[in-house]
Amino acid sequence: MTRILHVLDHSLPIHSGYTFRTRSILKAQQGLGYEVRGVTGPRQSASGADFKVNNEADGELQEGLIFHRTPGTVSGPPGLREWREIALFAQGIEAAVAQWKPDILHAHSPALCGHAALKVARRHSIPLVYEIRAFWEDAAVGNGTGREGSLKYRLTRWLEDRVVRQADAVVTICAGLRDDLIARGNDPARISISPNGVDLSLFGEPAPRDEVLARDLGFVKADGTPCPVIGFIGSFYDYEGLDDLIAAMPALLARQPDARLLMVGGGPRAEALRAQAEASSAAHAIRFIGRVPHHEVERYYALCDVMAYPRKRSRLTDLVTPLKPLEAMAQDKIVAASNVGGHRELVTDGVTGALFAADDPAATAATLADLLEQRDRWPALRAAGHRHVAEAHDWARNVRRYQTVYQNILTSDAHAEPNVTV
Known part of the structure; x- marks a missing residue:
């Protein structure tokens, strides 16, 4: 039985989205008969997560999965700190x-994981697959912790x-990342796609509407019928465009006076978004819940x-393709998203959801108002979205993409001879 670390x-x-994708991959691989484990780097302990380090025995059990940990922390100026982290993580691996x-x-990305794994893989002649979920330098710019070109x-x-360049095979989560790597001069034949997905076995019937909660939040009209609700559940980063969503609310209310906006989550932009909502003429229609x-x-x-x-x-x-729209479709929710590249890979406008111009509150409001006014389309949109997830983004199917990658590198001896010192 093949063992995958x-x-x-x-x-x-x-x-996090990162850990949920990991859980889905490992659970699905177990279902195919692989033996799987994980090993995490020093950032796991730096996060303050509650776990017991035990690399000498059988690792730590979490939701039926075994994880080994890398104890210790690193410090130092940028550049030196990263090399120290790679060295420490390599010891854990x-x-x-x-x-x-x-x-x-x-x-799995970031590159620090890949470099640490590469050291160990070449030392022991173990084949290495490197999977990129996002380019972390761009993610840092997006969440405000980095600057492009720094x-x-x-x-x-x-x-x-x-x-x-040195991994035996490369996997990305979407075509956008793969195309960018190819544009950098990498061989397309070495780069596969394993798209973002959901474990549909975790989704049963959608939860029933909680009428008490709805009344507490003011999501019920005077006549007792439900208000139409637009929702966002996730992290409040600048790149999520939530300021545009709040800015769209006055125009949405002009066409749909009973509409409400539900914001669940938190993050670096939470305080600024709350202040923006409080200053808006639509303040009465916006509810912030915080993290749950x-x-x-x-x-x-x-x-x-x-x-x-x-x-x-x-x-x-x-x-980069996000996970949240797929989770929403899996729960039979209608998805409205900006027409950035990552969304266009997931949503077919007018079929599995609706797309609107990015960075444009007026376009956002118009699309949302159109959806709320066309309730007769909702059953078809919900069914098409759920079907799209089942056919193209269910981990029970997607995980089989790894089988070909694994088989190819196990039957090749290219990994046995290191081509570059790392």
Whole structure:
């Protein structure tokens, strides 16, 4: 039975899009008969997550999955700190390899994971798959922690390119990332796509509408019927374009006076967005909930008629497909999203959802108003969205894409001879 050791920035019990994709991949691979484990880097312990380090025994069990940990922290100026982190993480991977003896290392971005895994893979002649979920230099620009063209930006991009050139196979989550790598001169034959997906086995019937919660939030009209609700559930980063969504509310109310906006989540832009909403003429129609426990999220999805994803146009949003629209479709929600590249890979306008011009509150309002006024289209949109997820983004199907990648590198001896010192 083939053993796959996944090399990860962080994992469960932390909850994030990154960890949920990881969980889905590992669970689905288990279902195919692979033996799988994960090993996380020093950032897991730096996050403050509650776990027990135990690399000498069988690792740490989280939701039926085993993870090895890399203890310790690193410090130093940019550049030196990253090399120290790679060295420390390589020690953690070495310990997991010695204890479990995997057949394949499958490293997931960022590039620090890939470089640490590459060191160990070449030392032990283990084939390496490197999977890119986003270009982290662009993600840092998008979330406000980095600046395009800075030393850190250029270093991260250089590290990424180096791992891509030396890995035995490369996987990306979408066509945008693959096309960008090919434009940098990489061989298309070495780059596969394993798209973002959801584990449909985790989704049963959508949760029923909580009428008490709806009344508490003011989502009920004077005659007792429900208000139409636009929802966003996720992280409040600048690139998500939530300021455009709030700016669209006055125009939306002009056509749909009873419409409401539900904002669930938090992040760096939370305070500024709340201030913007309070100053808006639509303030009475906007509700902020803050972060909620993961098991309560379905209660808020159940209140929403349309889930809105107004991402701003940038390298990050044009190249990377998000997970949230797929989760919404899986829960039979109608999706309205800006027409950035990452959304266009997921949503077919007028079929599985609706697309509107990015960075344009007026266009956002018009599209949302059209959807609320055309309720007769809702059943078809919901059914098409759910069908699209089932056919193209269910992990039970998507995980089989890795089988070809694994088979190809296991039958090749290219990994046995290192071509570059790392």
